[in-house]
Amino acid sequence: MTEKIRETLRDSKKARWTALALASFTMMCGYFFADVMSPLKGLLEGQIGWTSSDYGTFTSAYGWFNVFLLMLIFGGIILDKVGVRITGFGAALIMVIGTAIQYWAISSTTLQGSSIWGIKSQVFFASIGYATFAVGVEVAGITVTKVIYKWFQGKELALAMGLQVALARVGTAFALAFSVPIAKITGVADVSRSVLVGLIALCIGLLAFVVYIFIDKKLDQSIADAKPDNLEEEEFKISDIRKIVTNKGWWFIAILCVLFYSAVFPFLKYATDLMVNKFGVEMDLAGLIPSLLPFGTILLTPLFGNIYDRMGKGASIMIWGSVLLIVVHLLFAVPFLNNWAIAILLVIMLGIAFSLVPSAMWPSVTKIVPERQLGTAMALIFWVQNWGLMGVPLLIGWVLDKYCITGQTVRDGLMVNTYDYTLPMLIFAGFGFLAVLFAFLLKIEDRKKGYGLEKPNYIR
Numbered sequence: 411m412t413e414k415i416r417e418t419l420r421d422s423k424k425a426r427w428t429a430l431a432l433a434s435f436t437m438m439c440g441y442f443f444a445d446v447m448s449p450l451k452g453l454l455e456g457q458i459g460w461t462s463s464d465y466g467t468f469t470s471a472y473g474w475f476n477v478f479l480l481m482l483i484f485g486g487i488i489l490d491k492v493g494v495r496i497t498g499f500g501a502a503l504i505m506v507i508g509t510a511i512q513y514w515a516i517s518s519t520t521l522q523g524s525s526i527w528g529i530k531s532q533v534f535f536a537s538i539g540y541a542t543f544a545v546g547v548e549v550a551g552i553t554v555t556k557v558i559y560k561w562f563q564g565k566e567l568a569l570a571m572g573l574q575v576a577l578a579r580v581g582t583a584f585a586l587a588f589s590v591p592i593a594k595i596t597g598v599a600d601v602s603r604s605v606l607v608g609l610i611a612l613c614i615g616l617l618a619f620v621v622y623i624f625i626d627k628k629l630d631q632s633i634a635d636a637k638p639d640n641l642e643e644e645e646f647k648i649s650d651i652r653k654i655v656t657n658k659g660w661w662f663i664a665i666l667c668v669l670f671y672s673a674v675f676p677f678l679k680y681a682t683d684l685m686v687n688k689f690g691v692e693m694d695l696a697g698l699i700p701s702l703l704p705f706g707t708i709l710l711t712p713l714f715g716n717i718y719d720r721m722g723k724g725a726s727i728m729i730w731g732s733v734l735l736i737v738v739h740l741l742f743a744v745p746f747l748n749n750w751a752i753a754i755l756l757v758i759m760l761g762i763a764f765s766l767v768p769s770a771m772w773p774s775v776t777k778i779v780p781e782r783q784l785g786t787a788m789a790l791i792f793w794v795q796n797w798g799l800m801g802v803p804l805l806i807g808w809v810l811d812k813y814c815i816t817g818q819t820v821r822d823g824l825m826v827n828t829y830d831y832t833l834p835m836l837i838f839a840g841f842g843f844l845a846v847l848f849a850f851l852l853k854i855e856d857r858k859k860g861y862g863l864e865k866p867n868y869i870r
């Protein structure tokens with residue numbers, strides 16, 4: 411007698427894609443807010459008198475609570491202990507609270523003129539808001555990975571993760587493209603207006619997650635109904651942290667992650683300046699070339715995810731993506747390749763690399779650790795990654811000041827340094843070399859342990 415496999419809600423295409431759309435929408439709003447201030451540096455200086463260091467303090471606040479107070483790691487443990495519903499709701503709420511604090515700080519006139527611990531009060535509170543928001547968005551990120559695994563395991567797992575990342579990149583692209591126009595919409599520039607739009611978006615994102623919670627409850631019910639013997643799943647224990655950090659495969663992914671992302675996100679922070687100094691692009695247009703990056707990844711990340719689902723080759727995809735990263739940064743370093751068309755081509759190539767690696771990396775984590783450890787494993791990877799995202803921009807800034815100043819010039823009526831970007835680009839290429847090494851180590855470990863990284867995700 412053939413036993414009929416009982417269906418759960420995840421077998422309904424409509425239900426699982428709706429679940430993905432809701433959770434991804436919340437993340438898209440988070441990514442929009444994460445970068446809403448990035449194009450406003452000039453306006454912050456002009457409108458509310460922030461200096462470059464004020465802006466630097468504010469940007470670095472992203473890691474304050476996550477890295478130093480270990481909030482990300484606590485978030486991962488909470489996720490594995492209490493599940494996606496409470497953690498996701500809490501994370502989305504924290505994003506809203508952080509954003510509200512930041513909006514209050516940026517729009518308030520009462521904070522101007524005073525300081526706290528040597529930091530302008532307005533910068534201080536805006537940074538506290540941003541640091542709070544960052545806890546929410548990072549914990550929401552790991553929660554959404556677990557949400558996707560819950561719905562898509564054995565199905566279109568990498569495609570779903572790719573689509574989620576693509577929607578998040580839409581959020582980034584919207585922030586880069588529309589933050590300045592929003593601030594200037596009435597003709598009088600007001601940076602707090604863009605922050606307010608981000609706050610409203612995040613409130614809608616919170617509501618979307620509340621709707622998700624209802625579908626998630628139904629999924630759990632359907633899983634319980636489909637399990638006739640009602641076997642209890644093993645629960646996460648604190649001792650599981652030891653299991654994660656003694657897992658070589660996990661380390662290879664975490665190190666690959668910090669190396670790869672350190673050569674992309676921090677590069678983007680200097681890319682506009684690189685366009686001006688190396689490729690001679692006008693200051694006003696220089697931001698346009700790097701802003702092409704998220705647009706390319708929007709199409710390519712789900713595409714490569716789909717390939718991984720159907721054909722496997724996850725570890726190989728990560729190797730190829732890292733090789734491409736080296737090629738891009740080495741070509742950026744070649745002094746005579748200084749035509750802006752080459753810069754566009756290289757950013758497009760970087761977009762391909764930045765689609766290849768994430769599309770394979772995040773689904774691969776689910777093959778290396780069991781579901782009950784997934785939140786903590788992801789949180790620890792993000793934690794390691796956040797050190798790089800914080801430290802590498804500082805390293806590049808120091809290298810530029812110490813070794814790369816070539817002279818001075820007047821831009822927009824201001825005397826500024828000119829830089830030779832060869833050394834920073836070689837440093838980024840160096841991260842790429844190490845990333846390839848760790849991607850290979852991961853592939854070897856996969857062969858030894860049989861994680862199945864080279865196998866398709868889709869079980870027909």
Ligand SMILES: C[C@H](NC(=O)[C@@H](N)CCCCN)C(=O)O
Pocket residue numbers: 441444445548551575578671768772792795
């Ligand atoms: C999924 C992955 N997310 C991360 O790596 C986050 N820790 C960093 C988010 C940065 C937001 N500006 C990704 O975006 O590829």
